[in-house]
Amino acid sequence: MTGFLDNILNGLALGSVYALVALGFVIIFKASGVINFAHGSLLLLGGYLTAVLHDDLGFAGALAVAVLATAAVAGLMDRFLLQVGEQDAQAAHVQTIVTIGVDIVLLTDLSRRIGGDLLSLGDPWGDSVTGLGPITVADSRLAAIVVSTVVIGAVFALFRYTNWGLALRASAEDLEAAALMGVRLVRMRTLAWCLAGGLAALAAVFLAAFPAPGLERTTGQIALKAFPAAILGGMASPPGALAGSMLIGLTEALVAGYQSELHVLGEGFGDVAPYAVMVLVLLVRPNGLFGAKGAARV
Template structure:
């Protein structure tokens, strides 16, 4: 029973971090119709900046600067590269493909800089653990849940109570009508990209924290695990992204925790388990768990 509780808490922590990344996918898609594949390199950029700066600025200062820089880079990529492709539905498909190229360029430069090193982000939790009744939980996992909950709550407040959030929801519902009503679509989507970049940088801290050995050149690939979570939720649903992330996080934790009992599925099943869950759910709900009626998969 204790092992199950440990596994479930690990799944909750992992799902909360995935939710940060999945919300980035959803926000960008709502604002621009683009499936962004740059999240891996943006996550790696944020983590690399924290690792580079924490000795001089301290962890909090390095994280704050990394979040701001990564947000600015994401916004600049949209404004200077992707928006030049166009804003109509066909252009969104082309821009989606362009994000793959952008991700390759950024990731290649970052992996060259990191090389074979394991970089410490200087987080204050280290390898400390806390005993919660019969379970033993890494402090980094507790911090991941708490910080992610605060950040996700802030994102939902932005969606609900700010003029930008209203403009984003209007653009997602009918971009042409929103433009006619005075919504500056280019600004809305650029800020959506900034938000996605900031969330990716924040997620990097917890993906590289204990029990992970540190930031390495493959850390950015972990962002792709959040992609099935966004798809499961309906791609345009923030609530769906949160639910899908928790489902994917629990799946990963359970498969890892009970891999000896699941050996008949293959040693590498844990790597594909999130995608297996995605396929199974989409067989029943092709538009995702929280997609609106009549929604079409792009």
């Protein structure tokens, strides 16, 4: 029973971090119709900046600079590389392909800088643990749950109570109608990319914290595990991204915790478990857990 509770808590912690990344996918898709395949590289950029700056600025200062810098890079990438020419459904497809090229460039440069090193981000939790009744959990996991809950709550409040959130929701429903109603599409879209970049940088801190060994050049690939979470939620649904992230996090933690019992599925099953869950759910709900069915004219 203790092992099960431990796995559940670890799964919630992973899910809360994946939710930060999945929300980034969803925000960008709602604002621009683009699937940002460079999101993992933005996450790695945020983690790298935190790692190289924490000695001089302290952890909080380095994290603040990393979040702002990554948000700026994401916004500039969208403004000057993607928002070129007419913006329509076909353009969104082309822009999605462009993000693959951006990912290759960023990942190549960051991998060269990191090399084979394991970088510490200087987080204040270190390898300390806390006992909660019969289970013991890393302080970094508890911090991930608390910080992610606060940040995600703030993002949902941003969606619900601000003019930008209203503009984002209106644009996701009908881009042309939103423009005719006075929505500044360029500003709204750029801010969405900036927000997604900042969330990715924040997520990097917890993905590289204990019990992970540190930031490495493959850390950005973890963002790919959050992609099934966004798909499960319906891709354009922030609540769906949150639910999908929790499902993926719990699945990954339980598969890792019971790997010996699941050996018949192969030693590497934990790596593909998120995608297996995605396929199974989409077989039942092709539009995702919270995805709306598209209207068809007959």
